[in-house]
Amino acid sequence: QVQLVESGGGLVQAGGSLRLSCAASGRTFVNYAMAWFRQAPGKEHEFVAAISWSWDRTVYTNSVKGRFTISRDVAKNTVYLQMNSLKPEDTAVYYCAARVDGFTLYTTENRYDYWGQGIQVTVSS
DSSP, rough: OEEEEEHHHHHHTTTTTEEEEEEEEESSOOOOOOEEEEOTTOOOOEEEEETTTTTTEEEEGGGTEEEEEEEEETTEEEEEEOOOSGGGGGGGGEEEEESOSSSOEEEEOOGOOOEEOOOOOOOOO
């Protein structure tokens, strides 16, 4: 059974940085795609970034381009989201997600097969 566990969230001032981690376990993740979504209070899930496990391709939503970087450590089965220049509007619960067929990077949540429990990120102004 695939398990995804997020860590690294917390409270940070605007302009600061955080790095989220998503530790994956339960099977081999070759060919998987991994993604980060977020959900702010009263809003729907929003795609943030995705990365292919094997081919090092990435995609970002426009609002985080140039500020966030998604990466993965294959040996550690871990995906990261480095978040710089954080803004109050980045405040949300951040979720890690995995898709078995990772050749195409999707930005919609219904394309992903497994989800983490979520972790809070709060950016104060």
